[in-house]
Amino acid sequence: MTMRAYCVTSHDAPPAIERIARPRPGPGQIGIKIHACGLNFADLLMMSGRYQDTPALPFTLGLELSGVVDSLGEGASGPAPGTRVAVYGGQGGLADYGCFDAARAVALPDSLSHEAAAAFQIAYGTSHLALTRRARLQPGETLLVLGAAGGVGLTAVEIGAAMGARVIACARGKDKLEAARAAGAHELIDSETDDIRETCKALGGADVVYDPVGGDQFTAAFRACRPEARILTIGFASGDVPRIPANHLLVKNLTVMGLYWGGYLTFAPELLTRSLAxxxxxxxxxxxxxxxxxxxxxxxxxxxxxxxxxxxxTGKVVVTMA
Structure with a gap:
Protein backbone atom coordinates (compact mmCIF):
# COMPACT_ATOMS: atom_id res chain seq x y z
CA MET A 1 0.00 0.00 0.00
CA THR A 2 1.35 3.43 -0.92
CA MET A 3 0.77 6.98 0.30
CA ARG A 4 1.70 10.54 -0.60
CA ALA A 5 4.76 12.14 1.02
CA TYR A 6 6.54 15.44 0.39
CA CYS A 7 10.09 14.14 0.00
CA VAL A 8 13.58 15.60 -0.14
CA THR A 9 15.74 13.41 -2.38
CA SER A 10 18.56 15.92 -2.99
CA HIS A 11 19.74 19.07 -1.24
CA ASP A 12 20.22 20.63 -4.68
CA ALA A 13 16.67 20.03 -5.94
CA PRO A 14 13.27 21.11 -4.60
CA PRO A 15 11.15 18.60 -2.63
CA ALA A 16 8.29 16.90 -4.44
CA ILE A 17 5.24 14.80 -3.68
CA GLU A 18 6.13 11.12 -4.14
CA ARG A 19 4.19 7.88 -3.84
CA ILE A 20 6.03 5.79 -1.26
CA ALA A 21 5.26 2.68 0.77
CA ARG A 22 3.06 3.29 3.79
CA PRO A 23 5.14 2.61 6.93
CA ARG A 24 4.21 0.21 9.71
CA PRO A 25 5.01 0.99 13.36
CA GLY A 26 8.06 -0.67 14.86
CA PRO A 27 8.67 -1.52 18.52
CA GLY A 28 7.55 1.30 20.81
CA GLN A 29 5.97 3.22 17.96
CA ILE A 30 2.47 4.26 16.99
CA GLY A 31 1.07 4.58 13.49
CA ILE A 32 -0.81 7.80 12.78
CA LYS A 33 -3.18 8.88 10.06
CA ILE A 34 -1.91 12.43 9.66
CA HIS A 35 -4.41 15.27 9.36
CA ALA A 36 -2.18 18.36 9.49
CA CYS A 37 1.49 19.37 9.69
CA GLY A 38 2.95 22.63 10.98
CA LEU A 39 5.77 24.22 8.98
CA ASN A 40 8.87 25.72 10.57
CA PHE A 41 11.94 27.65 9.46
CA ALA A 42 13.88 24.46 10.19
CA ASP A 43 12.10 22.78 7.26
CA LEU A 44 13.70 25.31 4.91
CA LEU A 45 17.13 24.62 6.42
CA MET A 46 16.59 20.85 6.12
CA MET A 47 15.81 21.17 2.41
CA SER A 48 19.32 22.50 1.80
CA GLY A 49 21.02 20.32 4.43
CA ARG A 50 21.82 23.26 6.73
CA TYR A 51 19.81 22.22 9.81
CA GLN A 52 21.64 20.70 12.80
CA ASP A 53 19.30 17.67 12.78
CA THR A 54 18.90 17.14 9.03
CA PRO A 55 17.99 13.47 8.38
CA ALA A 56 19.84 11.32 5.87
CA LEU A 57 18.48 11.44 2.30
CA PRO A 58 15.82 10.68 1.25
CA PHE A 59 13.41 11.91 3.90
CA THR A 60 9.95 13.40 4.30
CA LEU A 61 9.69 16.99 5.53
CA GLY A 62 7.52 18.06 8.47
CA LEU A 63 8.71 18.30 12.08
CA GLU A 64 5.37 18.47 13.91
CA LEU A 65 1.96 17.03 13.12
CA SER A 66 -1.45 16.09 14.38
CA GLY A 67 -3.63 13.12 13.51
CA VAL A 68 -5.36 10.02 14.79
CA VAL A 69 -3.63 6.89 16.09
CA ASP A 70 -4.51 3.93 13.85
CA SER A 71 -2.06 1.22 14.97
CA LEU A 72 0.38 0.23 17.71
CA GLY A 73 3.82 -1.31 17.33
CA GLU A 74 5.16 -4.06 19.56
CA GLY A 75 5.50 -2.90 23.16
CA ALA A 76 3.56 0.34 22.64
CA SER A 77 0.75 0.51 25.18
CA GLY A 78 -0.83 3.68 23.80
CA PRO A 79 -2.21 6.11 23.04
CA ALA A 80 -5.00 3.80 21.92
CA PRO A 81 -6.16 3.64 18.30
CA GLY A 82 -8.69 6.37 17.65
CA THR A 83 -6.96 8.87 19.95
CA ARG A 84 -6.40 12.36 18.56
CA VAL A 85 -2.76 13.29 19.14
CA ALA A 86 -0.02 15.77 18.31
CA VAL A 87 3.54 14.54 17.76
CA TYR A 88 6.95 16.14 17.35
CA GLY A 89 8.59 13.64 15.02
CA GLY A 90 11.50 15.69 13.66
CA GLN A 91 10.55 14.58 10.14
CA GLY A 92 7.75 12.73 8.35
CA GLY A 93 4.84 15.09 8.99
CA LEU A 94 4.09 16.01 5.36
CA ALA A 95 2.58 12.64 4.48
CA ASP A 96 -0.70 10.76 4.69
CA TYR A 97 0.60 8.38 7.38
CA GLY A 98 3.60 8.18 9.69
CA CYS A 99 5.15 6.12 12.50
CA PHE A 100 6.58 7.82 15.57
CA ASP A 101 7.79 7.03 19.08
CA ALA A 102 4.74 6.60 21.29
CA ALA A 103 6.41 8.63 24.06
CA ARG A 104 6.34 11.72 21.85
CA ALA A 105 2.58 11.72 21.38
CA VAL A 106 0.35 14.02 23.42
CA ALA A 107 -3.41 13.50 23.52
CA LEU A 108 -5.45 16.48 22.38
CA PRO A 109 -8.44 18.07 24.10
CA ASP A 110 -11.63 18.13 22.04
CA SER A 111 -11.44 21.93 21.96
CA LEU A 112 -8.28 21.90 19.81
CA SER A 113 -8.64 21.32 16.06
CA HIS A 114 -6.08 19.29 14.10
CA GLU A 115 -4.92 22.45 12.33
CA ALA A 116 -4.40 24.29 15.62
CA ALA A 117 -2.68 21.26 17.15
CA ALA A 118 -0.26 21.05 14.21
CA ALA A 119 0.62 24.70 14.82
CA PHE A 120 1.02 24.24 18.56
CA GLN A 121 4.00 22.25 19.79
CA ILE A 122 7.15 23.99 18.57
CA ALA A 123 5.87 27.57 18.55
CA TYR A 124 4.07 27.53 21.91
CA GLY A 125 6.52 25.06 23.45
CA THR A 126 9.52 27.21 22.50
CA SER A 127 8.02 30.38 23.94
CA HIS A 128 6.75 28.70 27.09
CA LEU A 129 10.08 27.09 28.00
CA ALA A 130 12.01 30.21 27.00
CA LEU A 131 9.94 32.56 29.11
CA THR A 132 9.16 30.33 32.10
CA ARG A 133 12.34 28.26 32.50
CA ARG A 134 15.16 30.17 30.83
CA ALA A 135 14.27 33.85 31.31
CA ARG A 136 11.99 33.33 34.34
CA LEU A 137 9.79 36.22 33.22
CA GLN A 138 7.96 37.86 36.13
CA PRO A 139 4.61 39.69 36.29
CA GLY A 140 5.10 43.41 35.70
CA GLU A 141 8.36 43.03 33.79
CA THR A 142 8.71 44.40 30.25
CA LEU A 143 9.12 41.82 27.49
CA LEU A 144 10.36 42.94 24.05
CA VAL A 145 9.45 40.45 21.31
CA LEU A 146 11.24 40.75 17.97
CA GLY A 147 9.65 39.15 14.92
CA ALA A 148 6.43 39.41 16.90
CA ALA A 149 4.12 38.38 14.06
CA GLY A 150 6.00 35.22 13.12
CA GLY A 151 5.16 31.66 14.10
CA VAL A 152 7.00 31.76 17.42
CA GLY A 153 6.85 35.52 17.91
CA LEU A 154 3.07 35.67 18.23
CA THR A 155 3.14 32.89 20.82
CA ALA A 156 5.75 34.81 22.84
CA VAL A 157 3.47 37.85 22.83
CA GLU A 158 0.48 35.74 23.88
CA ILE A 159 2.30 33.78 26.59
CA GLY A 160 4.11 36.86 27.91
CA ALA A 161 0.81 38.69 28.29
CA ALA A 162 -0.76 35.64 29.96
CA MET A 163 2.13 35.64 32.45
CA GLY A 164 1.41 39.25 33.43
CA ALA A 165 4.25 40.96 31.57
CA ARG A 166 4.04 44.27 29.72
CA VAL A 167 4.70 43.23 26.12
CA ILE A 168 6.36 45.40 23.47
CA ALA A 169 5.91 43.80 20.05
CA CYS A 170 8.29 44.59 17.19
CA ALA A 171 7.17 43.56 13.68
CA ARG A 172 7.17 44.79 10.11
CA GLY A 173 4.18 46.82 8.92
CA LYS A 174 0.71 47.72 10.15
CA ASP A 175 -0.99 44.37 9.51
CA LYS A 176 1.60 42.36 11.42
CA LEU A 177 1.57 44.82 14.29
CA GLU A 178 -2.20 44.57 14.52
CA ALA A 179 -1.87 40.77 14.73
CA ALA A 180 0.57 41.25 17.62
CA ARG A 181 -1.82 43.65 19.33
CA ALA A 182 -4.63 41.11 18.99
CA ALA A 183 -2.35 38.51 20.64
CA GLY A 184 -1.93 40.74 23.69
CA ALA A 185 0.83 43.28 22.95
CA HIS A 186 0.62 46.49 24.94
CA GLU A 187 3.09 48.56 22.87
CA LEU A 188 4.09 48.31 19.19
CA ILE A 189 7.31 49.05 17.27
CA ASP A 190 7.38 49.01 13.45
CA SER A 191 10.75 47.55 12.42
CA GLU A 192 10.40 49.16 8.98
CA THR A 193 10.04 52.74 10.15
CA ASP A 194 10.88 52.99 13.85
CA ASP A 195 14.26 53.09 15.56
CA ILE A 196 13.96 49.94 17.69
CA ARG A 197 16.58 50.98 20.22
CA GLU A 198 15.31 54.51 20.80
CA THR A 199 11.63 53.58 20.76
CA CYS A 200 12.14 50.76 23.26
CA LYS A 201 14.25 52.98 25.52
CA ALA A 202 11.55 55.66 25.39
CA LEU A 203 9.12 53.00 26.62
CA GLY A 204 11.37 52.29 29.60
CA GLY A 205 13.64 49.60 28.17
CA ALA A 206 13.35 45.80 28.26
CA ASP A 207 13.76 43.35 31.13
CA VAL A 208 13.55 40.37 28.77
CA VAL A 209 14.20 40.24 25.01
CA TYR A 210 12.80 37.39 22.89
CA ASP A 211 14.74 37.26 19.61
CA PRO A 212 14.05 34.82 16.76
CA VAL A 213 15.49 37.31 14.21
CA GLY A 214 19.13 38.14 15.03
CA GLY A 215 21.15 40.63 13.01
CA ASP A 216 20.65 44.35 13.44
CA GLN A 217 17.47 43.86 15.45
CA PHE A 218 19.40 41.91 18.09
CA THR A 219 21.94 44.74 18.32
CA ALA A 220 19.21 47.37 18.70
CA ALA A 221 17.38 45.37 21.36
CA PHE A 222 20.65 44.62 23.19
CA ARG A 223 21.26 48.35 23.51
CA ALA A 224 17.71 48.96 24.77
CA CYS A 225 18.04 46.56 27.71
CA ARG A 226 17.67 47.58 31.31
CA PRO A 227 20.29 46.47 33.87
CA GLU A 228 20.02 42.73 34.63
CA ALA A 229 17.98 42.09 31.49
CA ARG A 230 17.84 38.59 30.01
CA ILE A 231 18.14 38.15 26.24
CA LEU A 232 16.77 34.98 24.63
CA THR A 233 18.31 33.92 21.32
CA ILE A 234 15.64 31.77 19.65
CA GLY A 235 16.82 31.80 16.03
CA PHE A 236 18.30 33.86 13.22
CA ALA A 237 15.56 34.39 10.64
CA SER A 238 17.50 37.39 9.29
CA GLY A 239 20.34 35.06 8.31
CA ASP A 240 22.75 37.12 10.41
CA VAL A 241 24.16 35.62 13.63
CA PRO A 242 25.07 38.63 15.81
CA ARG A 243 28.33 39.18 17.63
CA ILE A 244 27.88 39.89 21.33
CA PRO A 245 30.16 42.47 23.03
CA ALA A 246 31.03 40.76 26.27
CA ASN A 247 32.17 44.01 27.88
CA HIS A 248 28.63 45.38 27.55
CA LEU A 249 27.30 42.28 29.28
CA LEU A 250 29.58 43.06 32.18
CA VAL A 251 28.77 46.77 32.46
CA LYS A 252 24.98 46.31 32.43
CA ASN A 253 24.88 42.89 34.17
CA LEU A 254 23.11 41.34 31.17
CA THR A 255 22.50 37.65 30.47
CA VAL A 256 22.29 36.17 26.97
CA MET A 257 20.86 32.65 26.75
CA GLY A 258 19.87 30.25 24.00
CA LEU A 259 16.79 28.10 23.59
CA TYR A 260 16.61 25.14 21.21
CA TRP A 261 13.33 23.43 21.96
CA GLY A 262 14.12 20.18 20.19
CA GLY A 263 17.36 19.81 22.13
CA TYR A 264 15.42 19.03 25.31
CA LEU A 265 14.36 15.74 23.75
CA THR A 266 17.93 14.49 24.17
CA PHE A 267 18.65 15.57 27.75
CA ALA A 268 15.40 16.49 29.54
CA PRO A 269 12.33 15.27 27.62
CA GLU A 270 10.25 15.39 30.80
CA LEU A 271 10.48 19.20 30.72
CA LEU A 272 8.86 19.23 27.28
CA THR A 273 6.15 16.86 28.47
CA ARG A 274 5.31 19.04 31.48
CA SER A 275 5.44 22.22 29.40
CA LEU A 276 3.10 20.87 26.72
CA ALA A 277 0.71 19.51 29.34
CA THR A 314 1.61 36.16 9.99
CA GLY A 315 1.64 33.42 12.59
CA LYS A 316 1.82 29.73 11.82
CA VAL A 317 1.69 28.04 8.40
CA VAL A 318 0.01 24.60 8.31
CA VAL A 319 -0.41 21.98 5.58
CA THR A 320 -3.36 19.58 5.64
CA MET A 321 -3.53 16.11 4.09
CA ALA A 322 -7.08 16.56 2.73
Missing part, protein backbone atom coordinates in the same frame (compact mmCIF):
# COMPACT_ATOMS: atom_id res chain seq x y z
CA UNK A 278 0.48 22.93 30.97
CA UNK A 279 -0.02 24.63 27.60
CA UNK A 280 -2.79 22.21 26.63
CA UNK A 281 -4.51 23.01 29.92
CA UNK A 282 -4.16 26.73 29.19
CA UNK A 283 -5.64 26.18 25.71
CA UNK A 284 -8.55 24.15 27.06
CA UNK A 285 -9.23 26.89 29.63
CA UNK A 286 -9.05 29.65 27.00
CA UNK A 287 -5.94 31.34 28.43
CA UNK A 288 -4.23 30.94 25.06
CA UNK A 289 -5.80 30.42 21.64
CA UNK A 290 -3.63 28.29 19.33
CA UNK A 291 -4.62 28.46 15.67
CA UNK A 292 -3.29 28.00 12.17
CA UNK A 293 -2.99 31.36 10.45
CA UNK A 294 -2.33 30.04 6.91
CA UNK A 295 -3.63 26.63 5.78
CA UNK A 296 -2.64 24.89 2.52
CA UNK A 297 -3.40 21.42 1.11
CA UNK A 298 -0.48 19.03 0.59
CA UNK A 299 -0.37 19.65 -3.17
CA UNK A 300 0.41 23.30 -2.37
CA UNK A 301 3.19 22.55 0.13
CA UNK A 302 5.73 24.39 -2.03
CA UNK A 303 3.61 27.55 -1.86
CA UNK A 304 3.29 27.19 1.91
CA UNK A 305 7.07 26.90 2.30
CA UNK A 306 7.63 29.89 0.02
CA UNK A 307 5.33 31.99 2.21
CA UNK A 308 7.56 31.06 5.14
CA UNK A 309 10.79 31.68 3.19
CA UNK A 310 9.65 35.13 2.04
CA UNK A 311 8.68 36.04 5.62
CA UNK A 312 5.23 37.03 4.41
CA UNK A 313 3.35 34.86 6.88
Missing amino acids: ELLTWADEGRIAPRAHHVYPLDQAADALELLRARKS
Whole structure:
Protein backbone atom coordinates (compact mmCIF):
# COMPACT_ATOMS: atom_id res chain seq x y z
CA MET A 1 0.00 0.00 0.00
CA THR A 2 1.35 3.43 -0.92
CA MET A 3 0.77 6.98 0.30
CA ARG A 4 1.70 10.54 -0.60
CA ALA A 5 4.76 12.14 1.02
CA TYR A 6 6.54 15.44 0.39
CA CYS A 7 10.09 14.14 0.00
CA VAL A 8 13.58 15.60 -0.14
CA THR A 9 15.74 13.41 -2.38
CA SER A 10 18.56 15.92 -2.99
CA HIS A 11 19.74 19.07 -1.24
CA ASP A 12 20.22 20.63 -4.68
CA ALA A 13 16.67 20.03 -5.94
CA PRO A 14 13.27 21.11 -4.60
CA PRO A 15 11.15 18.60 -2.63
CA ALA A 16 8.29 16.90 -4.44
CA ILE A 17 5.24 14.80 -3.68
CA GLU A 18 6.13 11.12 -4.14
CA ARG A 19 4.19 7.88 -3.84
CA ILE A 20 6.03 5.79 -1.26
CA ALA A 21 5.26 2.68 0.77
CA ARG A 22 3.06 3.29 3.79
CA PRO A 23 5.14 2.61 6.93
CA ARG A 24 4.21 0.21 9.71
CA PRO A 25 5.01 0.99 13.36
CA GLY A 26 8.06 -0.67 14.86
CA PRO A 27 8.67 -1.52 18.52
CA GLY A 28 7.55 1.30 20.81
CA GLN A 29 5.97 3.22 17.96
CA ILE A 30 2.47 4.26 16.99
CA GLY A 31 1.07 4.58 13.49
CA ILE A 32 -0.81 7.80 12.78
CA LYS A 33 -3.18 8.88 10.06
CA ILE A 34 -1.91 12.43 9.66
CA HIS A 35 -4.41 15.27 9.36
CA ALA A 36 -2.18 18.36 9.49
CA CYS A 37 1.49 19.37 9.69
CA GLY A 38 2.95 22.63 10.98
CA LEU A 39 5.77 24.22 8.98
CA ASN A 40 8.87 25.72 10.57
CA PHE A 41 11.94 27.65 9.46
CA ALA A 42 13.88 24.46 10.19
CA ASP A 43 12.10 22.78 7.26
CA LEU A 44 13.70 25.31 4.91
CA LEU A 45 17.13 24.62 6.42
CA MET A 46 16.59 20.85 6.12
CA MET A 47 15.81 21.17 2.41
CA SER A 48 19.32 22.50 1.80
CA GLY A 49 21.02 20.32 4.43
CA ARG A 50 21.82 23.26 6.73
CA TYR A 51 19.81 22.22 9.81
CA GLN A 52 21.64 20.70 12.80
CA ASP A 53 19.30 17.67 12.78
CA THR A 54 18.90 17.14 9.03
CA PRO A 55 17.99 13.47 8.38
CA ALA A 56 19.84 11.32 5.87
CA LEU A 57 18.48 11.44 2.30
CA PRO A 58 15.82 10.68 1.25
CA PHE A 59 13.41 11.91 3.90
CA THR A 60 9.95 13.40 4.30
CA LEU A 61 9.69 16.99 5.53
CA GLY A 62 7.52 18.06 8.47
CA LEU A 63 8.71 18.30 12.08
CA GLU A 64 5.37 18.47 13.91
CA LEU A 65 1.96 17.03 13.12
CA SER A 66 -1.45 16.09 14.38
CA GLY A 67 -3.63 13.12 13.51
CA VAL A 68 -5.36 10.02 14.79
CA VAL A 69 -3.63 6.89 16.09
CA ASP A 70 -4.51 3.93 13.85
CA SER A 71 -2.06 1.22 14.97
CA LEU A 72 0.38 0.23 17.71
CA GLY A 73 3.82 -1.31 17.33
CA GLU A 74 5.16 -4.06 19.56
CA GLY A 75 5.50 -2.90 23.16
CA ALA A 76 3.56 0.34 22.64
CA SER A 77 0.75 0.51 25.18
CA GLY A 78 -0.83 3.68 23.80
CA PRO A 79 -2.21 6.11 23.04
CA ALA A 80 -5.00 3.80 21.92
CA PRO A 81 -6.16 3.64 18.30
CA GLY A 82 -8.69 6.37 17.65
CA THR A 83 -6.96 8.87 19.95
CA ARG A 84 -6.40 12.36 18.56
CA VAL A 85 -2.76 13.29 19.14
CA ALA A 86 -0.02 15.77 18.31
CA VAL A 87 3.54 14.54 17.76
CA TYR A 88 6.95 16.14 17.35
CA GLY A 89 8.59 13.64 15.02
CA GLY A 90 11.50 15.69 13.66
CA GLN A 91 10.55 14.58 10.14
CA GLY A 92 7.75 12.73 8.35
CA GLY A 93 4.84 15.09 8.99
CA LEU A 94 4.09 16.01 5.36
CA ALA A 95 2.58 12.64 4.48
CA ASP A 96 -0.70 10.76 4.69
CA TYR A 97 0.60 8.38 7.38
CA GLY A 98 3.60 8.18 9.69
CA CYS A 99 5.15 6.12 12.50
CA PHE A 100 6.58 7.82 15.57
CA ASP A 101 7.79 7.03 19.08
CA ALA A 102 4.74 6.60 21.29
CA ALA A 103 6.41 8.63 24.06
CA ARG A 104 6.34 11.72 21.85
CA ALA A 105 2.58 11.72 21.38
CA VAL A 106 0.35 14.02 23.42
CA ALA A 107 -3.41 13.50 23.52
CA LEU A 108 -5.45 16.48 22.38
CA PRO A 109 -8.44 18.07 24.10
CA ASP A 110 -11.63 18.13 22.04
CA SER A 111 -11.44 21.93 21.96
CA LEU A 112 -8.28 21.90 19.81
CA SER A 113 -8.64 21.32 16.06
CA HIS A 114 -6.08 19.29 14.10
CA GLU A 115 -4.92 22.45 12.33
CA ALA A 116 -4.40 24.29 15.62
CA ALA A 117 -2.68 21.26 17.15
CA ALA A 118 -0.26 21.05 14.21
CA ALA A 119 0.62 24.70 14.82
CA PHE A 120 1.02 24.24 18.56
CA GLN A 121 4.00 22.25 19.79
CA ILE A 122 7.15 23.99 18.57
CA ALA A 123 5.87 27.57 18.55
CA TYR A 124 4.07 27.53 21.91
CA GLY A 125 6.52 25.06 23.45
CA THR A 126 9.52 27.21 22.50
CA SER A 127 8.02 30.38 23.94
CA HIS A 128 6.75 28.70 27.09
CA LEU A 129 10.08 27.09 28.00
CA ALA A 130 12.01 30.21 27.00
CA LEU A 131 9.94 32.56 29.11
CA THR A 132 9.16 30.33 32.10
CA ARG A 133 12.34 28.26 32.50
CA ARG A 134 15.16 30.17 30.83
CA ALA A 135 14.27 33.85 31.31
CA ARG A 136 11.99 33.33 34.34
CA LEU A 137 9.79 36.22 33.22
CA GLN A 138 7.96 37.86 36.13
CA PRO A 139 4.61 39.69 36.29
CA GLY A 140 5.10 43.41 35.70
CA GLU A 141 8.36 43.03 33.79
CA THR A 142 8.71 44.40 30.25
CA LEU A 143 9.12 41.82 27.49
CA LEU A 144 10.36 42.94 24.05
CA VAL A 145 9.45 40.45 21.31
CA LEU A 146 11.24 40.75 17.97
CA GLY A 147 9.65 39.15 14.92
CA ALA A 148 6.43 39.41 16.90
CA ALA A 149 4.12 38.38 14.06
CA GLY A 150 6.00 35.22 13.12
CA GLY A 151 5.16 31.66 14.10
CA VAL A 152 7.00 31.76 17.42
CA GLY A 153 6.85 35.52 17.91
CA LEU A 154 3.07 35.67 18.23
CA THR A 155 3.14 32.89 20.82
CA ALA A 156 5.75 34.81 22.84
CA VAL A 157 3.47 37.85 22.83
CA GLU A 158 0.48 35.74 23.88
CA ILE A 159 2.30 33.78 26.59
CA GLY A 160 4.11 36.86 27.91
CA ALA A 161 0.81 38.69 28.29
CA ALA A 162 -0.76 35.64 29.96
CA MET A 163 2.13 35.64 32.45
CA GLY A 164 1.41 39.25 33.43
CA ALA A 165 4.25 40.96 31.57
CA ARG A 166 4.04 44.27 29.72
CA VAL A 167 4.70 43.23 26.12
CA ILE A 168 6.36 45.40 23.47
CA ALA A 169 5.91 43.80 20.05
CA CYS A 170 8.29 44.59 17.19
CA ALA A 171 7.17 43.56 13.68
CA ARG A 172 7.17 44.79 10.11
CA GLY A 173 4.18 46.82 8.92
CA LYS A 174 0.71 47.72 10.15
CA ASP A 175 -0.99 44.37 9.51
CA LYS A 176 1.60 42.36 11.42
CA LEU A 177 1.57 44.82 14.29
CA GLU A 178 -2.20 44.57 14.52
CA ALA A 179 -1.87 40.77 14.73
CA ALA A 180 0.57 41.25 17.62
CA ARG A 181 -1.82 43.65 19.33
CA ALA A 182 -4.63 41.11 18.99
CA ALA A 183 -2.35 38.51 20.64
CA GLY A 184 -1.93 40.74 23.69
CA ALA A 185 0.83 43.28 22.95
CA HIS A 186 0.62 46.49 24.94
CA GLU A 187 3.09 48.56 22.87
CA LEU A 188 4.09 48.31 19.19
CA ILE A 189 7.31 49.05 17.27
CA ASP A 190 7.38 49.01 13.45
CA SER A 191 10.75 47.55 12.42
CA GLU A 192 10.40 49.16 8.98
CA THR A 193 10.04 52.74 10.15
CA ASP A 194 10.88 52.99 13.85
CA ASP A 195 14.26 53.09 15.56
CA ILE A 196 13.96 49.94 17.69
CA ARG A 197 16.58 50.98 20.22
CA GLU A 198 15.31 54.51 20.80
CA THR A 199 11.63 53.58 20.76
CA CYS A 200 12.14 50.76 23.26
CA LYS A 201 14.25 52.98 25.52
CA ALA A 202 11.55 55.66 25.39
CA LEU A 203 9.12 53.00 26.62
CA GLY A 204 11.37 52.29 29.60
CA GLY A 205 13.64 49.60 28.17
CA ALA A 206 13.35 45.80 28.26
CA ASP A 207 13.76 43.35 31.13
CA VAL A 208 13.55 40.37 28.77
CA VAL A 209 14.20 40.24 25.01
CA TYR A 210 12.80 37.39 22.89
CA ASP A 211 14.74 37.26 19.61
CA PRO A 212 14.05 34.82 16.76
CA VAL A 213 15.49 37.31 14.21
CA GLY A 214 19.13 38.14 15.03
CA GLY A 215 21.15 40.63 13.01
CA ASP A 216 20.65 44.35 13.44
CA GLN A 217 17.47 43.86 15.45
CA PHE A 218 19.40 41.91 18.09
CA THR A 219 21.94 44.74 18.32
CA ALA A 220 19.21 47.37 18.70
CA ALA A 221 17.38 45.37 21.36
CA PHE A 222 20.65 44.62 23.19
CA ARG A 223 21.26 48.35 23.51
CA ALA A 224 17.71 48.96 24.77
CA CYS A 225 18.04 46.56 27.71
CA ARG A 226 17.67 47.58 31.31
CA PRO A 227 20.29 46.47 33.87
CA GLU A 228 20.02 42.73 34.63
CA ALA A 229 17.98 42.09 31.49
CA ARG A 230 17.84 38.59 30.01
CA ILE A 231 18.14 38.15 26.24
CA LEU A 232 16.77 34.98 24.63
CA THR A 233 18.31 33.92 21.32
CA ILE A 234 15.64 31.77 19.65
CA GLY A 235 16.82 31.80 16.03
CA PHE A 236 18.30 33.86 13.22
CA ALA A 237 15.56 34.39 10.64
CA SER A 238 17.50 37.39 9.29
CA GLY A 239 20.34 35.06 8.31
CA ASP A 240 22.75 37.12 10.41
CA VAL A 241 24.16 35.62 13.63
CA PRO A 242 25.07 38.63 15.81
CA ARG A 243 28.33 39.18 17.63
CA ILE A 244 27.88 39.89 21.33
CA PRO A 245 30.16 42.47 23.03
CA ALA A 246 31.03 40.76 26.27
CA ASN A 247 32.17 44.01 27.88
CA HIS A 248 28.63 45.38 27.55
CA LEU A 249 27.30 42.28 29.28
CA LEU A 250 29.58 43.06 32.18
CA VAL A 251 28.77 46.77 32.46
CA LYS A 252 24.98 46.31 32.43
CA ASN A 253 24.88 42.89 34.17
CA LEU A 254 23.11 41.34 31.17
CA THR A 255 22.50 37.65 30.47
CA VAL A 256 22.29 36.17 26.97
CA MET A 257 20.86 32.65 26.75
CA GLY A 258 19.87 30.25 24.00
CA LEU A 259 16.79 28.10 23.59
CA TYR A 260 16.61 25.14 21.21
CA TRP A 261 13.33 23.43 21.96
CA GLY A 262 14.12 20.18 20.19
CA GLY A 263 17.36 19.81 22.13
CA TYR A 264 15.42 19.03 25.31
CA LEU A 265 14.36 15.74 23.75
CA THR A 266 17.93 14.49 24.17
CA PHE A 267 18.65 15.57 27.75
CA ALA A 268 15.40 16.49 29.54
CA PRO A 269 12.33 15.27 27.62
CA GLU A 270 10.25 15.39 30.80
CA LEU A 271 10.48 19.20 30.72
CA LEU A 272 8.86 19.23 27.28
CA THR A 273 6.15 16.86 28.47
CA ARG A 274 5.31 19.04 31.48
CA SER A 275 5.44 22.22 29.40
CA LEU A 276 3.10 20.87 26.72
CA ALA A 277 0.71 19.51 29.34
CA GLU A 278 0.48 22.93 30.97
CA LEU A 279 -0.02 24.63 27.60
CA LEU A 280 -2.79 22.21 26.63
CA THR A 281 -4.51 23.01 29.92
CA TRP A 282 -4.16 26.73 29.19
CA ALA A 283 -5.64 26.18 25.71
CA ASP A 284 -8.55 24.15 27.06
CA GLU A 285 -9.23 26.89 29.63
CA GLY A 286 -9.05 29.65 27.00
CA ARG A 287 -5.94 31.34 28.43
CA ILE A 288 -4.23 30.94 25.06
CA ALA A 289 -5.80 30.42 21.64
CA PRO A 290 -3.63 28.29 19.33
CA ARG A 291 -4.62 28.46 15.67
CA ALA A 292 -3.29 28.00 12.17
CA HIS A 293 -2.99 31.36 10.45
CA HIS A 294 -2.33 30.04 6.91
CA VAL A 295 -3.63 26.63 5.78
CA TYR A 296 -2.64 24.89 2.52
CA PRO A 297 -3.40 21.42 1.11
CA LEU A 298 -0.48 19.03 0.59
CA ASP A 299 -0.37 19.65 -3.17
CA GLN A 300 0.41 23.30 -2.37
CA ALA A 301 3.19 22.55 0.13
CA ALA A 302 5.73 24.39 -2.03
CA ASP A 303 3.61 27.55 -1.86
CA ALA A 304 3.29 27.19 1.91
CA LEU A 305 7.07 26.90 2.30
CA GLU A 306 7.63 29.89 0.02
CA LEU A 307 5.33 31.99 2.21
CA LEU A 308 7.56 31.06 5.14
CA ARG A 309 10.79 31.68 3.19
CA ALA A 310 9.65 35.13 2.04
CA ARG A 311 8.68 36.04 5.62
CA LYS A 312 5.23 37.03 4.41
CA SER A 313 3.35 34.86 6.88
CA THR A 314 1.61 36.16 9.99
CA GLY A 315 1.64 33.42 12.59
CA LYS A 316 1.82 29.73 11.82
CA VAL A 317 1.69 28.04 8.40
CA VAL A 318 0.01 24.60 8.31
CA VAL A 319 -0.41 21.98 5.58
CA THR A 320 -3.36 19.58 5.64
CA MET A 321 -3.53 16.11 4.09
CA ALA A 322 -7.08 16.56 2.73
